[in-house]
Amino acid sequence: MSAQTRVIVMASQVFSADPLDTSDATSAPAFSPLYQQIKGLILQALQSGEWKPGEGIPSEMELAARYRVSQGTVRKAIDELASHHLLIRRQGKGTFVATHAEQQVQYRFLKLMPDLGDPKSEGPAQRKIIDCKRLRANADIARALAIRSGDAVLQVRRVLSFAGSPTILEDLWLPGTPFKGLTAERLSEYDGPMYALFETEFGVRMVKAEEKIKAVMPDSAQCKLLEIKANTPLLSVERLAYTYNDTPMELRRGFYVTDTHHYHNDLN
């Protein structure tokens, strides 16, 4: 009975046809465990918006029934998604789609901390939109965002202040199509993390990012906006943020004043 069930289950693998098959054109059989396929199916549902950020997804038992696998297999799939912060498990309550509209998750992408005291004592950052305009992507931006040179992009410039001191100046570029309708007013009105706004207004959820950090000298415009002297070095932080499916959705270039703050990183 056990063996028979196994065969049926293995055969049923075919129905899902490797939704996240990243294999290049090798001739390898590319064996994919069942839980990876379930993970792919859950990922599809997330992308399609079947379950929205902050909402709960069906219980493990329900998903097990839907996909015709055991609870343990669903559990392993969810475990991996939760470890990548795509889902959040809450014992006794259920499993929820992760969202940037939560205090705890703030400092996963903003890694600048005050040298003294904890981030919370400092209070939330004051955000000030300097500019928001539509333009055509140059070669660098197009390459980063995986679009074509000349395609429409939005450019936003803003300043973040902590305890009244301008600390971060950043420019960011967004592909025009998914963010159609984004304006300076819309951004200024919203009081909260920008990535939370992207979720609710545009259905774009950032799930991971890469940062490249350098030390640079400021130009005169940066000095003015950050209210610093010309000999104050800055941290240059270039970020490429991705949504589901490793699709780049934002290029961001930040300049951090680090006389009373530092970029914090855990090496695990």
Added chain:
Amino acid sequence: MSAQTRVIVMASQVFSADPLDTSDATSAPAFSPLYQQIKGLILQALQSGEWKPGEGIPSEMELAARYRVSQGTVRKAIDELASHHLLIRRQGKGTFVATHAEQQVQYRFLKLMPDLGDPKSEGPAQRKIIDCKRLRANADIARALAIRSGDAVLQVRRVLSFAGSPTILEDLWLPGTPFKGLTAERLSEYDGPMYALFETEFGVRMVKAEEKIKAVMPDSAQCKLLEIKANTPLLSVERLAYTYNDTPMELRRGFYVTDTHHYHNDLN
């Protein structure tokens, strides 16, 4: 039968008495799952040197027998240790104690990458020991290393070069007792990652670290050693590295030249 076994197993929890109980003086019952306790016992064995870096540990079945639990419980304990890079699983071969003497693990702690091309094309860094001396810990160093002010510490200064260009200048401080016998000669003779030498010569394995990053201007000594102009900003990287049990074992302050390199960070 199943229920009876369960009771015995739950009772047997008592024997391990929470080896990694980090609870503060709350009166909470502090329930600890079996696999966490097994994890603690494996951790103890690693600390005690029962299994050394690079060596294999007993198979899951053997460990299950030793600790009187099921294979699944041992598996979950090992999974967590492997996810923290304390162990490495190799299908068909066994589970091994992680070590810094492996190429793949190099860039877990050294996150400076060339702007163009991959790190491998650049070849290994040239390491040059500038100084290695014994001195007494000042208040800052003592606090970081969790030792007493005035205790003996070793201070090492070195320069790392990539493709012939001096790129990293770093000072590091080590507690005197665990590193008794470390000399400039010993360091210079060794060709490989410093953390690998610490493992083989002193039995100290670094398992995690925190870094605080700022942009700073160089002083004249730094300019000379790094062969840069006085107006070249540097990345200041302060690292506190820990061995098992969250014991700090190294304080390091690095200065990175970032004109052709950048500090790379993945936000997941």
Added chain:
DNA sequence: CAGTGGTCTAGACCACTGG
């Protein structure tokens, strides 16, 4: 081929949440 880790299942029970 035997031995290892990896996957999958089925079922029991525990801990936590909310009505």
Added chain:
DNA sequence: CAGTGGTCTAGACCACTGC
């Protein structure tokens, strides 16, 4: 109290490694 995720077990079978 019912429903959820969390733990633990026992056993089967698969995939990989090396002799």
